[in-house]
Amino acid sequence: MIKSHGYAARHSFSSLKLFHFEREEAGANEVEIAVMFCGVCHSDIHQVKNEWSNTVYPCMPGHEVVGKVTRVGPGVTRHAVGDVVGVGCMIDSCRACPACQAGFQNYCEGPNSWLATYNGPMVPAKKAPTGDNMYRRDNTFGGYSDTLVVKEDFVLKIPAGLKPEAAAPILCAGVTTWSPLRHWKVQPGDKVGILGFGGLGHMAAKLAKAMGAKVTVFTSTPEKIDEAARLGVTGILEDDQGALANLKASFDFILSTVPEKHDVNPFVELLKRDKTLVAVGALEPLKPINNMETAMHRKSVGGSLIGSIAETQEVLDFCARHGIAPDIEIISIQDINDAYKKVEDGDVRFRYVIDMASLSNDAKG
Incomplete structure (x- = not known):
């Protein structure tokens, strides 16, 4: 297991705080990623506050993730150690339904829909699990953390023409x-x-x-x-x-x-x-x-709901070719609760991106 840490909320009425947990090491066809940057999406706020009535706690947001591959599991061919990669809103899907077979994982029609990068399957108003849910499919921990472990075909290549911090919001916004x-x-x-x-x-x-x-x-x-x-x-x-x-x-x-x-x-x-x-x-x-x-x-x-894996790679490449990048403001993870308030008040121009190196400042807390 990988000892990990990030920021999570334990209840709909609580702020995000330092949270220690463990991730499983990369298995077959999976990559281990050291998170460098993570964008702050308004949906993170909706999810943390359970405004969609489907949040599983503890909730660790983050689905605009850019990092560096640190380890690859057996069978991985798409990514190598040292690659700068991205992870968007999804980390898996059923792979068998008509939508998945057509390459539209974001419209997965399987019984649990697609597996979100945090909070688990994207199904409406699902009943929160009881007991220890930290390693179950009905709860996943996102990119407000130091590491991710993701199946290689749900990991995007960040083109050389995009700065890693600017690439993060492209993965969702x-x-x-x-x-x-x-x-x-x-x-x-x-x-x-x-x-x-x-x-x-x-x-x-x-x-x-x-x-x-x-x-x-x-x-x-x-x-x-x-x-x-x-x-x-x-x-x-x-x-x-x-x-x-x-x-x-x-x-x-x-x-x-x-x-x-x-x-x-x-x-x-x-x-x-x-x-x-x-x-x-x-x-x-x-x-x-x-x-x-x-x-x-x-x-x-x-x-319309997010985009497929192919569309996500397509827009990353399009942005690199055309010199397009979001307007961002870099923040530390310690400022995330204040950032949420500013997003709700419309005081950000235009996207906050967390420098996850700041997590090391209180990783031992």
Whole structure:
């Protein structure tokens, strides 16, 4: 066993604190990874607070993980000791269902769905296990830690053109927005709207722009209008009724990255006939859709969940080729609880990334 440590929450009402545990050593087709950086995702906060009613405690978040391979198990051919690699939202799936067979592990239809990098299988409202759950499939510990052990085919290669710390948020924020942009076939010249301009939204804007789209971001934060201009895209306040009225029936695709329940109806009105608005930021029910608007113009409102392993590698490579990286702020693990508050208050520009070397400062605590 590998003696490990990280930061975890023991209850929905507790803060993240130092937590000691053990991981099994790399077995056949598995790699052992020393974690270097881990992004902070808004879903980490939802999970720690049990806002999706499926959290297993102790909960150790972290699914935007970049590290260095330190050991490989028997049969490993894709990665070698010393490689800089990434681990995103998943570390396994059933591998047998139609979705997995088609390469869409993120839509695994097996009895336990895909195995999340932390908190175990991604199934809704599952009953928390009792007793010692530290080595069971219904609880996994994520990247707010010093080590990970992952099956090699769920480990991504970090291209040389990406800094490891910048690559971390691409493993979730990047692929979560890349997947719908690709699936709904955004083309050069398309007019694309991005609702929400936080961690996911700013990556969506960068990716869509690099794909050749004409990008408009809708934000509730006046200060972010200048940020949009800095990225070379148009920024509009989402409650600017005059601006919205002038944009009716003009967009080819709209992606909502707002991480909580919200009203998409004003933005459905901005779609052209036969076009789609896709929500990726919220897993709870949205406000009811005005079906008069969708039916009268054959518009669609859809959803999308993270991305497949192949899509994740694809977006990493795309970002390396196009010089795209998220805007990040490096923090120490000791500042994680303060960082959570700032994320909830919208005070981060745009993504926190934990330097996991800071974990050594209190590893003996």
